[in-house]
Amino acid sequence: xxxxxxxxxxxxxxxxxxxxxxxxxxxxxxxxxxxxxxxxxxxxxxxxxxxxxxxxxxxxxxxxxxxxxxxxxxxxxxxxxxxxxxxxxxxxxxxxxxxxxxxxxxxxxxxxxxxxxxxxxxxxxxxxxxxxxxxxxxxxxxxxxxxxxxxxxxxxxxxxxxxxxxxxxxxxxxxxxxxxxxxxxxxxxxxxxxxxxxxxxxxxxxxxxxxxxxxxxxxxxxxxxxxxxxxxxxxxxxxxxxxxxxxxxxxxxxxxxxxxxxxxxxxxxxxxxxxxxx
Numbered sequence: 001x002x003x004x005x006x007x008x009x010x011x012x013x014x015x016x017x018x019x020x021x022x023x024x025x026x027x028x029x030x031x032x033x034x035x036x037x038x039x040x041x042x043x044x045x046x047x048x049x050x051x052x053x054x055x056x057x058x059x060x061x062x063x064x065x066x067x068x069x070x071x072x073x074x075x076x077x078x079x080x081x082x083x084x085x086x087x088x089x090x091x092x093x094x095x096x097x098x099x100x101x102x103x104x105x106x107x108x109x110x111x112x113x114x115x116x117x118x119x120x121x122x123x124x125x126x127x128x129x130x131x132x133x134x135x136x137x138x139x140x141x142x143x144x145x146x147x148x149x150x151x152x153x154x155x156x157x158x159x160x161x162x163x164x165x166x167x168x169x170x171x172x173x174x175x176x177x178x179x180x181x182x183x184x185x186x187x188x189x190x191x192x193x194x195x196x197x198x199x200x201x202x203x204x205x206x207x208x209x210x211x212x213x214x215x216x217x218x219x220x221x222x223x224x225x226x227x228x229x230x231x232x233x234x235x236x237x238x239x240x241x242x243x244x245x246x247x248x249x250x251x252x253x254x255x256x257x258x259x260x261x262x263x264x265x266x267x268x269x270x271x272x273x274x275x276x277x278x
Contacts, residue, residue, distance in 0.1 A: 005035055005044035015053050022053070028066055030056055030073065064088055105167045112252030119251065119264055123219040125235040130215050130268070134199070135172065136160060137191035137208035149173070153190040156206035160197050169194050172249040173265075174208075180229045180246065185222055185265075187248075210247060216269040219251065223262035232269055243269040 012019050025031040026043075031053065034046035052073060059069045068088060072081050138152025161169075170193040179186035191208050199207060216235055220227045236243065248265040 003034075003046055005046060006050075007042065007044060011045045011050065011053070014050065015057070017053065017057070025053070025056055030066065030069055062088070063092075101165055108168055109253060113254070116252040116254065116264055119219065125216050125218040125231050128215050128217050130210075130212060132212040133193070133210040135191040135193045135208050135210060136197070136199075136202050136206055137174075137189050138206070140174070140189045141187075149187050149190045153192060156203065157192050157194070159201040160194055160199075161192075163198065163201060164194050166195060167253075169253060170249060171253070172247055175246040175248055175267075177243065177246050181233065183226050183229055185225045185227060185248070187225075210268075211245070211270060213273070214271045216241070216243065216271060217266060219264060219266050221262055221264050229267070232267060236269075242272040244272050245270040 006014065008019055008022055011017070011022060015022075022031070026033070031049060033043035034049055035044040036042070037044070055073060056069055059072060062085075064072075064085075068084060072084055075081055075084070136153070136157040138149055138154075138156050141149045141152065172191050172193070173185075173187040174189035174191070176184075176186035176188050189208070191210075216232060218231060220229065235241075247268045247270070249268065251264040251266060254263060
């Protein structure tokens with residue numbers, strides 16, 4: 001009894017696949033019609049071809065690459081097919097973790113920008129005790145060349161940034177205290193904090209220690225590298241305290257708007273330890 005043969009239109013109707021999709025599988029080498037009429041050149045598909053299309057459709061729903069689909073079709077061995085699928089499962093899990101990280105990073109960016117938009121207009125100076133932090137920093141710049149601070153930081157952090165699995169980061173600066181007295185934000189050194197950063201990729205001279213200790217902290221809006229820092233100096237005078245280092249952490253990651261709208265920073269003034277005298 002002659003096996004049943006189907007034209008491509010019939011196969012399309014049976015499987016629900018378009019003719020173009022079936023043609024694509026043929027051109028890709030995944031599917032070969034079981035019979036070609038030598039007289040008219042018509043291609044005919046068999047029950048075996050229908051089974052192949054079922055396997056191909058299943059694999060494509062799993063987003064298995066065409067090269068691996070070919071292996072599965074050619075194997076004729078369920079044990080081998082199981083091994084191939086198990087290997088692809090590991091790839092799928094890796095992709096799942098990657099896309100979860102992407103989704104988390106996008107949500108993080110939304111949250112930090114919501115925080116920027118909703119920041120209170122006036123945040124008073126307050127006292128906090130902070131732990132030591134190690135960040136990646138560019139080389140300290142001389143005042144006459146301070147405009148190079150960003151390029152220096154980017155060069156220092158390039159390997160860590162390339163290998164980081166997240167876009168999350170926080171930019172910050174070491175400030176010139178004397179310039180702040182003139183309400184000028186002079187950045188002597190820029191640094192970046194990357195969650196779970198692998199510091200083995202960073203030159204030791206580019207690792208900056210932000211010391212533990214007490215800090216006078218407040219937030220301020222920077223416009224054209226100027227801001228009103230009088231609240232800090234008034235607080236220091238009223239509390240009879242001195243500072244030896246001042247840092248500024250950007251409140252959130254902004255991709256645009258620095259020049260036109262300015263940006264917000266948290267000022268962290270490291271207080272000198274007071275020693276008692278008899």
